[in-house]
Amino acid sequence: MQIPTLPDRIDPWQLAAESGRLDGELKLAALPRLAALLEHADGAVSVALAAGIDEQGLRFVEGSLQTEVELICQRCLGPLRLSLKVAVSLALVRAEAEAARLPEQREPLLAAGADLAVADLVEDELLLALPQIPRHRDACECEAAGRYAPPSEPALDAGQPRAFAALASLLQDFKRNN
Numbered sequence: 001m002q003i004p005t006l007p008d009r010i011d012p013w014q015l016a017a018e019s020g021r022l023d024g025e026l027k028l029a030a031l032p033r034l035a036a037l038l039e040h041a042d043g044a045v046s047v048a049l050a051a052g053i054d055e056q057g058l059r060f061v062e063g064s065l066q067t068e069v070e071l072i073c074q075r076c077l078g079p080l081r082l083s084l085k086v087a088v089s090l091a092l093v094r095a096e097a098e099a100a101r102l103p104e105q106r107e108p109l110l111a112a113g114a115d116l117a118v119a120d121l122v123e124d125e126l127l128l129a130l131p132q133i134p135r136h137r138d139a140c141e142c143e144a145a146g147r148y149a150p151p152s153e154p155a156l157d158a159g160q161p162r163a164f165a166a167l168a169s170l171l172q173d174f175k176r177n178n
């Protein structure tokens with residue numbers, strides 16, 4: 001099946017008025033702000049978005065983006081492949097001030113004019129969906145990545161065991177003094 005081509009730029013207001021759709025694929029390499037954060041920028045993102053006007057009269061763009069990215073695990077510094085499925089629910093606004101009036105489930109898409117780069121829209125949504133501190137879900141996966149961080153390095157999530165150790169030594173002091 002042939003992959004539909006995405007336009008480079010759209011008039012989002014017109015797209016909403018026509019209940020248009022954006023379907024297709026974008027190369028991750030064509031999204032420079034995202035690619036800068038990735039270990040490899042090969043691969044593509046599948047775009048499936050629909051525009052329209054909802055019952056509140058809001059011009060919306062909604063649907064989903066799907067891709068797989070490779071990041072660096074911040075615990076073991078090994079590669080971390082992540083499947084991203086991003087639900088998009090945007091309402092077009094002409095000014096920042098309008099954003100405050102949107103219902104909770106819609107995020108503002110600032111489109112002052114009649115020209116919007118589809119890649120920017122997709123890139124912004126993917127950037128928001130990336131984890132702030134990418135990590136394998138558990139330590140076993142870190143070891144499987146083959147480059148487990150040496151124990152001398154403070155691990156990011158060492159806070160809790162250390163708190164318990166501190167508590168244990170406090171208890172010992174307490175016993176000794178009583």
Ligand SMILES: [Zn+2]
Nearest residue numbers: 073076136142
């Ligand atoms: Zn890891």
